[in-house]
């Protein structure tokens with residue numbers, strides 16, 4: 001904690017001695033300003049007593065040890081990754097699909113990538129959903145008046161202007177709702193389901209309104225999907241249609257609606273617990289929910305792409321990135337500003353060091369992961385013919401905390417090659433290569449056999465901030481983000497440059 005605080009202080013307080021590195025290009029517009037960087041700490045010096053033995057080693061580990069050290073030193077030399085993430089967050093605000101904020105952020109991202117001088121920077125159009133939150137509130141009316149912190153769920157319908165007011169029925173899970181279905185008629189159902197894992201608990205957010213509507217409820221509330229809270233509601237996507245097999249959450253792809261859509265929102269862990277206690281004591285509880293939420297026609301947006309072309313096999317591609325959109329609360333610093341910036345910085349570092357691999361490395365900022373996955377879907381569709389030559393897809397979308405390694409989904413022989421990259425990542429604590437990895441935006445490439453990989457991080461605090469007003473730059477430590485960039489640069493560079501082509505296939509045989 002102390003180290004983190006010190007690094008943040010340095011990043012914030014030290015005057016910018018590297019300002020001379022900034023572009024002399026005239027600044028025409030606030031969104032085009034280049035971000036300044038400051039040193040964060042000297043490069044780590046780790047003398048290796050086995051240096052001589054390693055010189056005769058022909059393993060991937062040995063071949064790329066020198067390059068990896070240079071990458072780590074370059075990444076940790078200054079706070080450029082953190083400054084770019086903070087600039088992105090502070091300057092454009094929340095980057096929600098369908099908003100001008102997002103489009104201005106994408107303009108900046110593409111312009112900055114062009115200034116970085118990559119071989120190619122381009123944009124590919126994507127139509128995205130445009131859900132608008134509007135004004136919203138949840139007010140306890142009985143036994144006393146109290147306004148509860150809340151966030152409508154993405155995709156929800158609104159209430160009539162006067163709101164809906166009804167008694168509350170609290171249930172712990174779907175089974176309890178099924179057992180008490182008749183009681184839910186005309187009520188506001190609150191799911192107070194304890195957080196186990198995100199994957200399991202998120203079903204109450206995505207499908208709670210559907211289940212409540214099937215029992216005749218007039219609205220549905222969900223305890224925020226988080227393990228810990230300081231009275232912070234967490235938003236996220238929901239859908240009225242039955243769950244889709246592929247996990248996509250695009251309302252446009254959903255089957256025809258077979259229920260009455262009811263308004264739905266998240267409240268805090270504390271309020272869910274309070275209302276549940278009151279119900280157990282037999283205290284009648286009523287709530288009034290007001291939401292202006294509505295869905296506008298789809299809006300134009302884009303994926304933003306940059307690449308360093310391979311020197312020998314430019315048609316073979318290692319693709320990596322994160323998603324550029326965020327929710328409409330907070331500024332998406334962690335989800336997924338840090339992820340996009342880590343991949344982008346990884347490419348910038350390779351360019352700066354003159355490390356041109358044999359194969360192409362492409363960075364993609366996918367759009368609309370949060371409430372549609374349209375960017376990831378469009379990329380896989382537009383590049384379908386190239387996917388047999390997409391050797392690896394890497395996503396960072398689990399927060400850019402201390403990296404611990406990479407998770408991989410693909411063939412055993414591919415895993416064996418990637419394991420040899422692990423020791424190169426150990427100096428920054430990211431040497432654990434584990435089985436099982438991927439990400440939402442790269443998942444549409446999986447049916448084509450593109451091996452899937454995720455940056456693994458210490459995720460213990462991720463869901464404290466996820467989809468909340470608190471997803472802001474302070475969540476991210478400059479050194480940890482720099483290490484994430486270094487880890488992605490090393491992994492992408494080695495796979496793009498190693499003599500052997502990484503075997504294709506996205507299933508473990």
Ligand SMILES: [Zn+2]
Nearest residue numbers: 335336369397
């Ligand atoms: Zn995300």
